[in-house]
Amino acid sequence: MTSIDDLPVRDELRGQSPYGAPQLDVPVRLNTNENPYPLPEALVERITERVREAARHLNRYPDRNAVELRTELAKYLTRTGGHPVTGEQVWAANGSNEVIQQLLQTFGGPGRTAIGFEPSYSMHPLIARGTGTDWIDGPREPDFTLDTQAAVRAVTEHRPHVVFITTPNNPTGNAVPAETVRAVYEAAQAARPSLVIVDEAYVEFSHGDSLLPLLAGRPNLVVSRTMSKAFGAAGLRLGYFAADPAVVDAVQLVRLPYHLSAVTQATALAALEHTDTLLGYVDQLKSERDRLVTELRALEYEVTVSDANFVQFGRFEDPDGTHAVWQRILERGVLVRDNGVPGYLRVTAGTPEENDAFLDAVREVKKELSA
Incomplete structure (x- = not known):
């Protein structure tokens, strides 16, 4: 079978991978920094x-x-x-x-x-x-x-x-x-x-x-x-x-x-x-983002100060350990992002219910790993 590198592509593209994040069918998707709130009906x-x-x-x-x-x-x-x-x-x-x-x-x-x-x-x-x-x-x-x-x-x-x-x-x-x-x-x-x-x-x-x-x-x-x-x-x-x-x-x-x-x-x-309505959702997400920071720190994770709609947390011992935690969270129906920063994962701020599901998952994972 022909591969990309068998084609006459430019040299700087050889060996590269396209950008992408996992798109998995799970109950809670918090991996691509999407806004979790559907557009209001009036805007639709x-x-x-x-x-x-x-x-x-x-x-x-x-x-x-x-x-x-x-x-x-x-x-x-x-x-x-x-x-x-x-x-x-x-x-x-x-x-x-x-x-x-x-x-x-x-x-x-x-x-x-x-x-x-x-x-x-x-x-x-x-x-x-x-x-x-x-x-x-x-x-x-x-x-x-x-x-x-x-x-x-x-x-x-x-x-x-x-x-x-x-x-x-x-x-x-x-x-x-x-x-x-x-x-x-x-x-x-x-x-x-x-x-x-x-x-x-x-x-x-x-x-x-x-x-x-x-x-x-x-x-x-x-x-x-x-x-x-x-x-x-x-x-x-x-x-x-x-x-x-x-x-x-x-x-x-x-x-x-x-x-x-x-x-x-x-x-x-x-x-x-509909800017005012949409920015109202932003205010809710900022509050939820700050709650994630507080709760993750209470669980003794290292959390990077966040001004975005996501939170980077860790610190896990090695790449294998990082991905293992990502997998354990996924097994509980929550998809977060392992995007290559050594020792850290990233979670998007979702709805209160989605964030609760994520926090429950990381609590369970931490308890398992500490046992």
């Missing part, structure tokens, strides 16, 4: 209305530049992000992964480099590799925080063309202070004019504020967002970013024509009409 009805109207014109291409959607996203960012944003500063694509891909196609590519601070979102190096951009692993502290001086040294040494800062960080959950981002940005511009991407996929769940205000006076800074998490719309596949209008213009050089379907735009616009 509004989506139906908007999609029905869009369907009447599916014989025509959609708005190539998604002007209405970008305008409404800008209004949302202005209202919630602490910084005025215009539609000309916003770009939208099919999930934040396509946003990252377009940015790397524009500012990375063959002969160019990107740096991220590991462990972090595993799609950043994967997309870099897919766009022919060389990837550099930057340092994190043992507690998974980002040391400002170490990050500045890494940027100064490697002089990357693109810098990724994920805050709140996935998979660890901790946030990066604004002063660190400012310092890294200045170092990136001193080494060579470089694009700095702040990935805020989980920022609505944070105890702190968005870093959108840092856009002022920083033309090479991008703040990336998604509607998958806080908006409870993972199935929609809508990501977006805010930046200087020139960055938006540059990305349009590589975007595929009519990349956002009329149905996607209609659905996203409907969701933006």
Whole structure:
């Protein structure tokens, strides 16, 4: 049977594995950081209305530049992000992964480099590799925080063309202070004019504020967002970013024509009409996330401070031990994530009932392992 490596694929793709998390049919799925609350019925009805109207014109291409959607996203960012944003500063694509891909196609590519601070979102190096951009692993502290001086040294040494800062960080959950981002940005511009991407996929769940205000006076800074998490719309596949209008213009050089379907735009616009309701669910999830932190610490697990909708916990002795705990939790009907951080697992904050099931499972597992 032919394998991938038997094909004439690019050398940097040989031996690699595609991104993915287990999709198992279990009672409680807390492994992919999804919002557990279904969309409210009023929003479902509004989506139906908007999609029905869009369907009447599916014989025509959609708005190539998604002007209405970008305008409404800008209004949302202005209202919630602490910084005025215009539609000309916003770009939208099919999930934040396509946003990252377009940015790397524009500012990375063959002969160019990107740096991220590991462990972090595993799609950043994967997309870099897919766009022919060389990837550099930057340092994190043992507690998974980002040391400002170490990050500045890494940027100064490697002089990357693109810098990724994920805050709140996935998979660890901790946030990066604004002063660190400012310092890294200045170092990136001193080494060579470089694009700095702040990935805020989980920022609505944070105890702190968005870093959108840092856009002022920083033309090479991008703040990336998604509607998958806080908006409870993972199935929609809508990501977006805010930046200087020139960055938006540059990305349009590589975007595929009519990349956002009329149905996607209609659905996203409907969701933006129900922002207050959806952010109410976010408040519930933040409370449940904090409860998970408290309960896991009471069980004497090491828990990373979390500003996201998930919690990283451990510490297990070795990779085999980590996966064994993951398997024991799964056997109790709860799916969490073993995503490769040595000694740790990650659990998504679910509904109170789902979180109770998870906590019951880890209590039973801990008791078994202590016997």
